[in-house]
Amino acid sequence: MTEFRHDPVHRRWVIVPLDRRRGPEDFDVPIRVPDEGFCPFCEGQEAKTPPEIYAVRQGNPDRPGWKVRVFPNKYPAISGGPGPVERCAYGLYDWINGVGSHEIVVDHPQHHILFHQMGSDHLAFLVDTYRKRLVELMKDPRFRYIMVFKNHGTKAGASLSHQHTQIIAMPVIPRIAAMALSTAREHFHHKERCLFCDILVQELSDGRRIVAQNEHFVCFVPYASRFPFEMAIFPKDHYHDFATIKDELLTPLAEILTQAIGRLAAIFGDPPFNITIHTGPNTNQSSRRANYWGTLSHDWHWNIEIIPRLTAPAGFEWGTGLYINNTPPEDGAHFLREVKL
Amino acid sequence: MTEFRHDPVHRRWVIVPLDRRRGPEDFDVPIRVPDEGFCPFCEGQEAKTPPEIYAVRQGNPDRPGWKVRVFPNKYPAISGGPGPVERCAYGLYDWINGVGSHEIVVDHPQHHILFHQMGSDHLAFLVDTYRKRLVELMKDPRFRYIMVFKNHGTKAGASLSHQHTQIIAMPVIPRIAAMALSTAREHFHHKERCLFCDILVQELSDGRRIVAQNEHFVCFVPYASRFPFEMAIFPKDHYHDFATIKDELLTPLAEILTQAIGRLAAIFGDPPFNITIHTGPNTNQSSRRANYWGTLSHDWHWNIEIIPRLTAPAGFEWGTGLYINNTPPEDGAHFLREVKL
Numbered sequence: 001m002t003e004f005r006h007d008p009v010h011r012r013w014v015i016v017p018l019d020r021r022r023g024p025e026d027f028d029v030p031i032r033v034p035d036e037g038f039c040p041f042c043e044g045q046e047a048k049t050p051p052e053i054y055a056v057r058q059g060n061p062d063r064p065g066w067k068v069r070v071f072p073n074k075y076p077a078i079s080g081g082p083g084p085v086e087r088c089a090y091g092l093y094d095w096i097n098g099v100g101s102h103e104i105v106v107d108h109p110q111h112h113i114l115f116h117q118m119g120s121d122h123l124a125f126l127v128d129t130y131r132k133r134l135v136e137l138m139k140d141p142r143f144r145y146i147m148v149f150k151n152h153g154t155k156a157g158a159s160l161s162h163q164h165t166q167i168i169a170m171p172v173i174p175r176i177a178a179m180a181l182s183t184a185r186e187h188f189h190h191k192e193r194c195l196f197c198d199i200l201v202q203e204l205s206d207g208r209r210i211v212a213q214n215e216h217f218v219c220f221v222p223y224a225s226r227f228p229f230e231m232a233i234f235p236k237d238h239y240h241d242f243a244t245i246k247d248e249l250l251t252p253l254a255e256i257l258t259q260a261i262g263r264l265a266a267i268f269g270d271p272p273f274n275i276t277i278h279t280g281p282n283t284n285q286s287s288r289r290a291n292y293w294g295t296l297s298h299d300w301h302w303n304i305e306i307i308p309r310l311t312a313p314a315g316f317e318w319g320t321g322l323y324i325n326n327t328p329p330e331d332g333a334h335f336l337r338e339v340k341l
Numbered sequence: 342m343t344e345f346r347h348d349p350v351h352r353r354w355v356i357v358p359l360d361r362r363r364g365p366e367d368f369d370v371p372i373r374v375p376d377e378g379f380c381p382f383c384e385g386q387e388a389k390t391p392p393e394i395y396a397v398r399q400g401n402p403d404r405p406g407w408k409v410r411v412f413p414n415k416y417p418a419i420s421g422g423p424g425p426v427e428r429c430a431y432g433l434y435d436w437i438n439g440v441g442s443h444e445i446v447v448d449h450p451q452h453h454i455l456f457h458q459m460g461s462d463h464l465a466f467l468v469d470t471y472r473k474r475l476v477e478l479m480k481d482p483r484f485r486y487i488m489v490f491k492n493h494g495t496k497a498g499a500s501l502s503h504q505h506t507q508i509i510a511m512p513v514i515p516r517i518a519a520m521a522l523s524t525a526r527e528h529f530h531h532k533e534r535c536l537f538c539d540i541l542v543q544e545l546s547d548g549r550r551i552v553a554q555n556e557h558f559v560c561f562v563p564y565a566s567r568f569p570f571e572m573a574i575f576p577k578d579h580y581h582d583f584a585t586i587k588d589e590l591l592t593p594l595a596e597i598l599t600q601a602i603g604r605l606a607a608i609f610g611d612p613p614f615n616i617t618i619h620t621g622p623n624t625n626q627s628s629r630r631a632n633y634w635g636t637l638s639h640d641w642h643w644n645i646e647i648i649p650r651l652t653a654p655a656g657f658e659w660g661t662g663l664y665i666n667n668t669p670p671e672d673g674a675h676f677l678r679e680v681k682l
Contacts (some may be wrong), residue, residue: 009525009537012663012664014567016666020667026667027569027652092540149657166657176663182352202434205510223434224434267365278660308661314492314498318486318648319617319646322513325356325358327359328359
């Protein structure tokens with residue numbers, strides 16, 4: 001049993017997984033990082049994971065022969081079962097039962113390969129897998145938001161070193177997405193232009209923060225990025241929903257991802273990082289919700305955020321939400337752009 | 342030269358200190374934690390720091406004989422000098438010059454003493470120092486917000502192990518404070534009651550998340566806290582501005598702080614943590630700003646946030662602002678309450 005709790009001051013939801021609660025003795029446990037041969041994500045170890053939901057593969061499910069493999073997380077943050085979403089008041093506070101889903105995507109069958117070494121052909125299968133899972137999960141109208149993200153390295157929160165991605169579907173719009181949506185919607189309301197499209201025009205014209213680009217995508221260091229060497233990847237044309245990405249854009253996206261992570265790796269070796277796909281909320285909602293989110297195709301623009309975990313935020317950042325970034329974005333972009341790949 | 346940059350999507354400011362910029366080679370440097378004898382914060386090492394601004398002491402400035410000592414940070418995040426605040430547009434983006442101040446408060450002359458071991462008499466001098474510095478910094482109408490915070494342990498961002506606090510004054514209201522202020526103001530607008538006072542009534546009546554209390558203060562684990570064993574300390578009566586804390590409340594505040602950190606230490610030994618004082622914005626503003634913040638005494642309630650750094654947020658938390666807390670707040674409060682001090 002998991003629950004969502006709402007903070008009435010900061011308007012943020014917190015997930016409390018009551019069935020995997022941790023007491024004081026549980027915080028000293030070192031993170032286990034199984035080696036090749038013991039790793040449940042390796043090809044040949046399929047019996048160690050829950051049954052697969054989807055795979056890019058030859059042969060039968062839950063056997064070797066796959067390129068990308070998806071199954072439910074064995075230790076899910078949310079796992080609500082098939083029941084309805086219950087939304088309750090508890091005095092001033094709000095409560096929702098833990099309806100949702102938490103899936104693991106194993107990016108590649110090999111244990112030691114890094115993300116930028118997989119090659120664009122392979123990564124195109126991977127991003128196609130993200131798309132297919134999003135399309136499937138969006139059929140469930142209980143899920144307001146579906147997040148695809150990747151933790152690489154223990155400092156970035158990965159508990160297994162074998163390259164993998166996580167997909168969490170949840171019954172709330174999380175705070176950062178809600179804030180960004182509200183800003184973008186207001187911009188569209190006043191100007192009938194997408195805020196992100198406007199940002200892309202300025203970035204492409206300025207050029208100092210651009211890291212790489214191809215016909216369909218641009219990668220840049222955001223003007224007010226929180227972290228050194230942070231990057232954003234946007235499709236140059238306006239698309240609000242990652243799940244609607246066209247077939248012919250899969251390989252260009254794989255190429256720009258390889259560029260971005262490859263350039264980071266060329267500078268820092270194998271740094272920890274997080275990749276997050278910021279797509280629009282699920283538009284497959286009951287009629288009242290559908291009206292509320294009805295303008296979405298205009299006022300959101302999907303994008304990918306890459307955060308290298310080179311520094312650790314401290315008390316100041318937690319208390320204020322105001323970040324100190326010691327690498328000016330123009331410097332970061334310069335170093336990343338100058339790498340010889 | 343430092344600058345503030347504004348992210349137009351997430352409405353957050355980022356500080357970019359252009360005069361201490363870090364390139365790729367600067368991220369491998371291990372954190373220096375000088376031992377006793379080499380530590381610039383120790384009694385007898387006053388010559389190693391900038392000249393003191395304030396101290397609780399006997400004898401002359403910048404000499405031994407002090408209990409608490411304040412001086413400008415040698416490596417400030419913001420250090421703008423005496424000039425005016427410049428606010429500029431840069432296309433879609435916003436820019437402010439780095440006007441502000443960054444001070445260090447050394448909590449105690451001894452190198453190895455921990456926060457909860459200093460005793461309430463000493464901590465009363467320390468919180469009085471916070472009050473006096475706030476009063477002084479609030480005289481500068483360029484400073485919209487002044488934050489008092491403490492990082493303890495390298496995992497919490499401390500670069501020196503000798504107990505110290507930081508005070509940063511800045512020309513913007515940071516995002517988390519702005520969001521909380523806007524929520525609290527809206528609540529007051531509709532109900533003519535303080536949102537935080539309402540929360541205290543519910544918490545004191547419920548009781549399950551209370552850790553400790555005395556006549557003037559209560560310490561509890563917030564209902565939707567982001568982190569295991571997170572705590573909040575509130576004055577039971579309504580006060581919006583930490584700088585106005587009355588003399589007779591200094592010792593009760595020192596006592597509840599000793600209780601909170603002492604209980605955490607009894608469970609975890611010497612865990613890393615952050616303490617943040619969330620006070621209201623500076624009300625000493627030019628007339629137009631003063632009108633805007635004029636209702637503040639009604640709709641803010643100062644409080645202290647204590648975040649133990651037992652876990653590291655990963656990609657999911659960064660991407661969503663939605664936290665997973667594996668220790669239900671009622672459990673955390675139970676463990677903290679049951680400690681025999």
